[in-house]
Amino acid sequence: MTSFIPPPSLLYDMTDRRLLAVVAVLSLVLAGCSAPAAPVGQSDVAGTASSDADVSAGSDAQDESADSDASGSDGSDSDASGSDAAESDPDPDTAERSLSFDPDPVWERVTTLMASDAEQPPLTVGVPGATAGQAFAPDRSTFKQALNASAAASASDASGPRGVTTPFGVYVEPGGGPPVVVEQVLAHEYAHAVQYADSMFAPWLTEPVRSTDQQMTQTALIEGGATYVGDVYTERYLSDVPLQSEQMRRSYERAAAGDRFFVAPYYFGAEYVDRRLDSPADLQSVYDNPAYNTAELLHGEGAGEQLPMSIAVDTSDGDWTATSRDKKGELYTRIALRATLDGDAAATAAAGWGNDSAISFDHDGGDPDAFVWALRWDTATDADEFVAAFERSLDRRTDDWADRTRVEYLSDRTVTVVMGPDAFREGTTITGTAGDLSIDVDAAADSGWFQRDAASTLSSAAPPAAS
Template sequence: MVSRRVALTAVLAALLLLAGCTAPTPPPDVANGGEIEGEEAPAGDDSTTSADRDDADTESHRDLDLDEDAVWDEVATMMDSDAQQPDLFVDEMPAGADQAFEPQQSEFQDALNATESSPSGSGTSGLAMPGSVYVFPDGPDEEVEQVLVHEYAHAIQFADGMFASWLRSAPGTTDEELLQTSLIEGGAVYVADEYTEENFPEFPAQSEQMAASYEAAPAGDRLLLAPYHYGAEYVHAEIDSADELPEVYRSHPVTTAEMLDPDGHPPATDLDVDVETSNSDWSVQRTDRKGELYTRIVLDTELSHDEATDAAAGWSDDELVAFEDVDGQEAFVWTTHWESEDNADAFAAAFDSKLDSRTDDWADRTVVERVDDRTVSVLIGPDEFRSAVDTTATNGTIDIDLGSTTAAPALTTPAQSTPTSATGADATVSS
């Protein structure tokens, strides 16, 4: 169920977007002492690999203790779909799907102290891809049935083309990925909730389980769990029955900020960031928009949930620029833009508070700078990088100039500067 931020071919991207109902940590106990979905397939011998599972004998392909045909028929009826029932595989992993169960990490997340992850726990998990559903049962019967329903919902989402346009290319930014995954997974959680209410209402709804798991998880896992939790909240607020799910994808938010508060956030402001590195040892490696949901989660590592939520509210846009020098050192400038000066104040104060409570090496290489009344930059990197960065706001454009971090040869004319433009979420880098 958890999609990973990795470079994928279109086919594998589709598979991971439809990844099943999983969670990387064992959540608080639920009804009758049961556990909700676990990140990994049921634990076995440590030496067992995906190849071993692929080559397993027919004993590993067993039936679930339920009528999967009846479950499919009910889900298809709920969703008003005539899609063909997918093949069901139990305790088997599709070739190439291992990445769906790998924890998400990045150097920037590490720099924000947001990579902590709990050991994987037990619990039922699942995976869906076009034409096939995979379930790894390891929990109460109701939980197994919920996960199967969730995966069948994904199969119908795909077969009915609810988000077909999204599968043609990978998301362009972190914010776009979190939004798309939230709407996809939130839709499947909604269907599982409706099914649960009809068939075993005494058992916790999948959305309740996702909320409990999200609240209990460290930041690294919250980045994976957030789409299920916040996506389900959004879908529950938008529709009243599973047959209305296509409406979620016909008219939807364009940022996670809009998803979190549909009535309070206009589209992002398309922040304009220009980067100058021609006289520097540093070069631009990539740009990204992180978004309000990501900002909330990474603030939550040191702050309370309410403090992080308040500090991320009022997000208008952001632009992350990642740099690398000739020696392979990494550095970052994360420029954030806010709806008001008060919102910018709140973020700057929250990030400073976050830094004050950290003792890791990255914290000593991080500073917060105010660019203008509504713009705050976070500079992360070695001393020579931070001292070279000059960030200014000019006529609505944020200019990041690294100046020169190397001594210029005597009696030579500096090369004409060639700005690198990073504009909005779809920035391209030129040099």
């Protein structure tokens, strides 16, 4: 069972007595599900670091899975969350602990806001050690490194209240935070518990995650829903505590490049849900008609209509193997550009995304050594804006990958980014027009690497239907 669990929840600035950040988390594990079922939500706060959660769990559309020692993604494969976390003996350090306030009124308020008669779940004060170990380990992928977008602060730099919700119970770690902040985290987690109890997203969440873009969309809908409920709860019942959505915004703006991938689903998910709803009682409608991808999440219904993209890959004449492919999406593209550019420039350059496919290659059976990222754009102007921004980003970078990257047009609306050693870039030929591409990799003569009798051919049809 695949589960991805987020990092620490909050950072409190005792100097100006202002709450800078709150993080609450959802660990989605569906009991008895045989396929990878769902991304886990994560959030961060004003400059607090969190781990990376770039995910792809489908069999035919994966993120750079060779980078991960987990379940075909660079997330974490947690054996301690979900049923294991709920059914194992409690941590000795947390078994006798309690909150400084009564949690029952919090549950009653949340269920009233959400118009739910769900039964209150078990509450454990303290996050199980094994779960925490999976949750707070930093994680970086080679693809993010190639884009110079992997930098992330250590999870040990953050502290404070945090929470995890599974279908079997809620876990909250006060972390020495003020009771009002712990209550806000608990309200967020209780919102997740209602999502579970009322089966709000089961029909589409049980399908295999096919791409990073789909994972980020689902996580944003799930975490955005709980953050929206937390905002309404905060407005009605708490004082002198910033809204969770505002905390996510601050965190996103101040976070390291790699941490933005972690925070973004909370921030943009909350914005999306807030645009859709007038009341937490209507949250189910978000999951009955969910956003198709991150472009639609960012811009509204219809904005994420994808352009056709078919890619054939041939490595039969070289010593490279195509190992995986993934669709990154508009939000991922924006965050990657944001590592070097300001927020407005990154958003403008990523807007107009029509489709993409990132294909990973390796030459020795290990981690990916090279990538081809093909992107289609709604208009030629959108493509021009992306190329200009990407080239400007490369000019500002000083990392090794910057010198191993080339970006070029295949057509006026299709752009390719090739990243890897000189032999790979020089030996890779990309032909075709618009969304029908052929990638031929023949770098054996100049690579100096051991020649293998290996051939791989990957072809990609149009994107899967919306879940």
